Amino acid sequence: MNIKCVINFVFLYVTSFNSPVTTSNLTIYDICPLYKKGASLNVQDLVGSWMTVYTQPKAVDCFKFHIRATTELEREQYIVRYGDFNGRVDWSSCLLQVETPLGKHFLQGNGTESGLMENIIITEEKYGEYTLQNQSADIWxxxxxxxxEVLMIRDCYGDTAAAFARAPYWPTAPELSAIFHRSGIAAQTHGRLLCEPQDNPTRQHVHTENHQHKRNC
Structure with missing residues (x-):
């Protein structure tokens, strides 16, 4: 999920990106200029439903998304249907499919490169002809x-970041602050709102100081 694209979409600023998808002659720093060596990620831990807790630099209306694992048979079918776009897509490493407010797309990566995941978004220009969109990668x-769990996603080309909780879990503000510290992402917490799910009225709205408005998922 291109977190910058999703945040811009929800904020009604749809933008395009010129960042390249993986090719064989690119280094990891070409794919992700902000890449830092860190712990590996078990991509199967991402499977499930997640809901927004926090976004920066823009606060947006909350949204949910779902991640499912692709099967080996599906990946073989994608090779036949879409091809590999001149080597830019390795379907054997597209182990996850994401359903977001923008639609469905794939994540390319097995988590061993410090959680680096590339966004594989394919559009059908006309029947049977497909185009691979250029989208920047994210660190998960x-x-x-x-x-x-709390899922942290950071855009590889800027300061866009977001935190998501595995539904129906909801972290406290101190827990989220500690997670930001561990992730190495500087939280822009001044005036930032933490979302609150509508389907749990017993929870109090959690917000940072100096912010009086509430926004529901």
Missing amino acids: MVFGRRGS
Whole structure:
């Protein structure tokens, strides 16, 4: 999921990106200029439903998205249907499919490169003819125990970042602050709102100081 694109979409600023998708002659720093060596990610830990907790630099209306694992048979079918776009897509490493407010797309990466995941977004220009969109990659990190995880996503080309909780878990503000510290992402918390899911009215709205408005998922 291109987190910058999704945040811009929800904020009603749809933008395009010229960042390249992987090719064989690109280094990891060409793909992700902000790449830093870190812990590996088990991509199967990403499977499930997630909901917005925090976004920066823009605060947006909350949204949910779902991640599912692709099967070996599906990946073989994608090779036949779409091809590999001149070597830019390695379907054997497209292990996940994401469903977001923007639609469905794939994540390319097995998590061993410090959670670096490339966004594979394919559009059909006309029947049977497909185009691979140029989208920047993201760094994905998961914190917490199974069932109470927080997913951190950071854009590879800027300061856009977001935190998501595995539904129905909801972190406290101190927990989220500690996770930001561990992730190495500087949280722009001044005036920032934490979302609150509508389907759990017993939870109090959590927000940072100096911000009186509430925004619901």
